[in-house]
Amino acid sequence: MPRTASRRRLHLAAHFPGVNNTTVWTDPRSGSQIDFASFLHLARTAERGRFDFFFLAEGLRLRELKGRVHDLDVAGRPESLTVLSALAAVTERLGLAGTVSATFNEPYELARRLATLDHLSEGRAAWNVVTTSDAFTGENFRRGGFLDRADRYTRAEEFLRLARALWDSWRPDAVAADQELGRFVRPGAVGEVRHHGRHFTVQGRFTLPRSPQGHPVIIQAGDSDEGREFAAANADVIFSRHGTLEDGRAFYADVKRRLARHGREPHELKIMPAATYALGDTDAEAAENAAEIRRLQVGPQTATAFLEQIWGRDMSAHDPEGPLPDVEPAADAGISQGRVQVADRLAVAAKWRAVAEEKRLSIRDLVIEMTGRQSFVGSPETVARRMEEFVEAEAADGFILVPHLTPGGLDPFVDRVVPILQERGVFRTEYTGTTLRDHLGLAAPRRTP
Amino acid sequence: MNDRSDTPATDHLHLAVALDGAGRHPAAWREPPARPARLFSAGYWTGLVAEAERGLLDFVTIEDALGPQAPPDRTGHVTGRLDAVLLAARLAPVTTRIGLVPTATTTHTEPFHVAIGIATLDHVSGGRAGWRPQISARAEEARHFGRRDLPDVLEPYHVADLLDEAGDAVEVARSLWDSWEDGAEIRDVATGRFLDRDRLHYADFRGRWFDVKGPSITPRPPQGQPVVALLAHAGPALELAARSADVVFVTPSDREGAAALVRQIRALPRTGEPLKIFADLVVFLGAGAAERKARLDELDGAAFEGAASDAAVFTGTPEELADLLLDWRDAGIQGFRLRPGGLPHDLKAVTRGLTSALRRRGAFRDAYEAGTLRGLLGLPRPVNRHLPVGAR
Numbered sequence: 010m011p012r013t014a015s016r017r018r019l020h021l022a023a024h025f026p027g028v029n030n031t032t033v034w035t036d037p038r039s040g041s042q043i044d045f046a047s048f049l050h051l052a053r054t055a056e057r058g059r060f061d062f063f064f065l066a067e068g069l070r071l072r073e074l075k076g077r078v079h080d081l082d083v084a085g086r087p088e089s090l091t092v093l094s095a096l097a098a099v100t101e102r103l104g105l106a107g108t109v110s111a112t113f114n115e116p117y118e119l120a121r122r123l124a125t126l127d128h129l130s131e132g133r134a135a136w137n138v139v140t141t142s143d144a145f146t147g148e149n150f151r152r153g154g155f156l157d158r159a160d161r162y163t164r165a166e167e168f169l170r171l172a173r174a175l176w177d178s179w180r181p182d183a184v185a186a187d188q189e190l191g192r193f194v195r196p197g198a199v200g201e202v203r204h205h206g207r208h209f210t211v212q213g214r215f216t217l218p219r220s221p222q223g224h225p226v227i228i229q230a231g232d233s234d235e236g237r238e239f240a241a242a243n244a245d246v247i248f249s250r251h252g253t254l255e256d257g258r259a260f261y262a263d264v265k266r267r268l269a270r271h272g273r274e275p276h277e278l279k280i281m282p283a284a285t286y287a288l289g290d291t292d293a294e295a296a297e298n299a300a301e302i303r304r305l306q307v308g309p310q311t312a313t314a315f316l317e318q319i320w321g322r323d324m325s326a327h328d329p330e331g332p333l334p335d336v337e338p339a340a341d342a343g344i345s346q347g348r349v350q351v352a353d354r355l356a357v358a359a360k361w362r363a364v365a366e367e368k369r370l371s372i373r374d375l376v377i378e379m380t381g382r383q384s385f386v387g388s389p390e391t392v393a394r395r396m397e398e399f400v401e402a403e404a405a406d407g408f409i410l411v412p413h414l415t416p417g418g419l420d421p422f423v424d425r426v427v428p429i430l431q432e433r434g435v436f437r438t439e440y441t442g443t444t445l446r447d448h449l450g451l452a453a454p455r456r457t458p
Numbered sequence: 459m460n461d462r463s464d465t466p467a468t469d470h471l472h473l474a475v476a477l478d479g480a481g482r483h484p485a486a487w488r489e490p491p492a493r494p495a496r497l498f499s500a501g502y503w504t505g506l507v508a509e510a511e512r513g514l515l516d517f518v519t520i521e522d523a524l525g526p527q528a529p530p531d532r533t534g535h536v537t538g539r540l541d542a543v544l545l546a547a548r549l550a551p552v553t554t555r556i557g558l559v560p561t562a563t564t565t566h567t568e569p570f571h572v573a574i575g576i577a578t579l580d581h582v583s584g585g586r587a588g589w590r591p592q593i594s595a596r597a598e599e600a601r602h603f604g605r606r607d608l609p610d611v612l613e614p615y616h617v618a619d620l621l622d623e624a625g626d627a628v629e630v631a632r633s634l635w636d637s638w639e640d641g642a643e644i645r646d647v648a649t650g651r652f653l654d655r656d657r658l659h660y661a662d663f664r665g666r667w668f669d670v671k672g673p674s675i676t677p678r679p680p681q682g683q684p685v686v687a688l689l690a691h692a693g694p695a696l697e698l699a700a701r702s703a704d705v706v707f708v709t710p711s712d713r714e715g716a717a718a719l720v721r722q723i724r725a726l727p728r729t730g731e732p733l734k735i736f737a738d739l740v741v742f743l744g745a746g747a748a749e750r751k752a753r754l755d756e757l758d759g760a761a762f763e764g765a766a767s768d769a770a771v772f773t774g775t776p777e778e779l780a781d782l783l784l785d786w787r788d789a790g791i792q793g794f795r796l797r798p799g800g801l802p803h804d805l806k807a808v809t810r811g812l813t814s815a816l817r818r819r820g821a822f823r824d825a826y827e828a829g830t831l832r833g834l835l836g837l838p839r840p841v842n843r844h845l846p847v848g849a850r
Binding site: 034035043044045048049068069070071077078080081082083084085086087088090091092094095097098099113114115117118121122125126128129130131148149150151153179184186188191192193194195196199201209210211212213214215216217218308309310311 | 485487488489490492494495497498499500504523524525526528530533534535536537538539540541543544545547548549550551552566567568569570571574575577578579581582584598599601602603604605638643645647649650651652653654655658667668669670671672673675676677757
């Protein structure tokens with residue numbers, strides 16, 4: 010295929026496999042979720058593939074099902090920014106993105122930690138701003154479940170505004186370090202921040218010079234109307250979850266349209282959906298591999314746990330390899346904590362029953378059918394072509410890849426798909442800049458004095 | 459990971475260095491070889507910690523606070539600091555043996571976040587993490603959070619409250635570090651269970667300052683319990699150290715003061731391994747140390763001694779310092795945290811001069827004898843609090 014200047018280039022990020030059933034731990038190749046060697050392996054693989062950034066999710070309380078810690082999925086994770094700071098020592102160009110809650114942190118402290126990461130990585134830091142209002146997670150923190158759901162984004166917005174004021178408070182040339190004159194900072198170059206808002210009252214001076222990127226790259230992952238608006242106003246990257254081409258295009262158009270209202274251009278916000286993949290030498294082999302991975306992701310006990318989450322009641326008496334029993338879902342509240350709640354369980358249950366009956370599926374096969382299928386399945390050529398189609402069709406600006414294996418799950422993608430993307434001229438063959446903003450083609454943030 | 463040395467060299471001293479800015483003297487940044495323009499870069503710190511590791515020191519501490527060191531009109535002093543826990547994590551992959559002990563404030567921070575940050579530091583360093591909990595008693599820092607009021611001048615009961623809260627924060631961290639038993643991750647394919655949830659435990663901490671449910675989201679750190687080190691100048695902080703810490707830094711002004719502090723600490727209530735007692739000293743070292751300090755004092759317009767320093771100030775040769783340390787050792791001091799007057803000059807004098815002088819006196823290691831910080835300090839890996847007594 011000829012290379013053309015107009016071809017849209019894509020961005021790639023590597024998501025460290027998360028604490029849910031899509032991370033397969035029964036595979037003999039599955040490694041530690043906590044040893045630094047695992048983070049090092051995935052980060053170095055991503056950097057070898059010239060990825061834009063490495064991404065860590067966050068969950069501040071272990072998930073529970075039926076009032077007990079959920080024991081079927083991988084569990085245990087590091088503090089995001091601490092492990093990213095260590096990774097800064099062993100990578101050179103890769104962006105380092107951490108998910109950190111705007112609900113259970115305070116702006117001065119978090120702004121400082123993020124600026125530190127940006128200094129220590131020489132401009133590679135990113136913050137995925139998430140909100141949570143749940144009292145379950147709040148039980149690990151001073152304030153408990155203090156925040157109304159409706160206020161999640163008003164707090165996040167004010168949090169970010171205050172963080173930006175702190176990041177902007179030192180003039181870029183503030184540090185003189187003039188040994189002769191005895192002047193460490195230039196007079197008047199370190200400004201005082203005075204903020205009095207609905208959620209925060211903060212007054213004082215920041216403890217760090219302006220960081221290499223000015224502000225770390227801001228990522229946003231919420232999909233609600235408020236979340237989209239927040240992203241349109243504030244974010245550099247959206248971590249979205251729209252797996253199909255049609256959904257992706259609708260989301261892309263909606264979010265990019267919102268940018269104008271905030272005085273921003275379409276290219277100032279990159280849309281990067283989560284993407285999973287299964288590869289094979291041929292498309293047929295890839296499909297077989299995909300099915301095998303799905304069976305490992307949904308073991309018998311996990312199938313029962315999914316069913317219980319939708320049905321809202323104990324289903325352990327029913328054989329997961331057998332048919333869906335004639336049991337109605339409970340009408341009251343769900344039984345899981347610390348995971349994304351199913352919005353309308355009764356409707357979902359009805360849909361699941363219809364599919365089970367139509368296709369004559371066992372409980373386990375039903376769960377395999379209805380949850381988390383791979384976004385891209387095929388030979389390396391097929392997957393590369395499909396990804397390019399997504400980007401050409403304006404369904405995405407790139408992808409945040411979620412491997413199913415820790416830590417080696419990204420290796421086949423980097424070894425086999427990336428070279429094809431590079432050959433097709435839609436992905437970089439070398440880093441051309443040093444900061445994450447450079448990789449993403451984002452301008453330096455304007456400084457508000 | 460049992461790193462307890464088989465033959466604990468009880469007459470060996472433990473040596474640590476406190477890293478902060480360009481050194482302890484307020485004017486230290488103004489003279490070569492200080493590199494003040496590099497203070498916020500990773501390279502500055504990796505150079506210092508590599509030097510400390512070359513000298514076989516037990517650990518470095520990294521100072522921190524939740525506000526600038528100098529008021530805005532003091533443009534002649536270093537101001538600004540990197541977050542110490544993240545800085546320590548940045549240093550972990552470029553070192554292999556030395557302990558990393560960042561300061562993290564307990565007053566305005568979330569105990570849960572601090573606990574998982576230190577646990578993560580222990581994971582990324584392979585068991586070399588410590589934590590120096592510190593209270594924030596400055597009204598200015600309270601205004602950075604806007605969540606509580608502190609007066610400009612504190613009464614003793616304010617400090618007692620802040621220390622009480624720090625004690626709770628340490629207790630929560632220790633409880634969270636033990637909230638996963640070592641074998642909690644079972645990966646049992648037959649039953650589909652990744653975890654044995656009977657080996658996970660809620661902290662269920664309820665206190666005057668905060669409640670924390672747990673368990674941790676981070677598995678038990680390699681050391682089991684990272685090393686907790688407290689700087690204590692007076693009674694209430696010493697009591698907290700005896701109750702909660704593994705190591706205490708004290709600030710005697712002479713040998714008699716050191717002996718008195720040791721007696722006072724040893725009389726305090728304590729369970730578990732004996733507290734390791736370190737003395738803090740500010741050091742200006744080398745043949746021209748006194749002249750160098752005098753020049754810095756003049757640059758700063760004030761003498762750095764007496765009320766200007768909480769710790770005693772030593773000026774002299776590494777040989778003279780070695781004699782002083784051994785004299786204090788005889789008073790019961792087990793280790794020293796040296797605060798270099800100027801970096802990197804006085805650090806190098808410690809790692810190259812002082813360690814040789816001590817070694818000639820049979821009082822310092824000639825190779826690292828353990829791979830974890832607890833191991834270097836001769837502390838065993840603690841048994842999890844949730845194991846039944848019979849299993850310990």
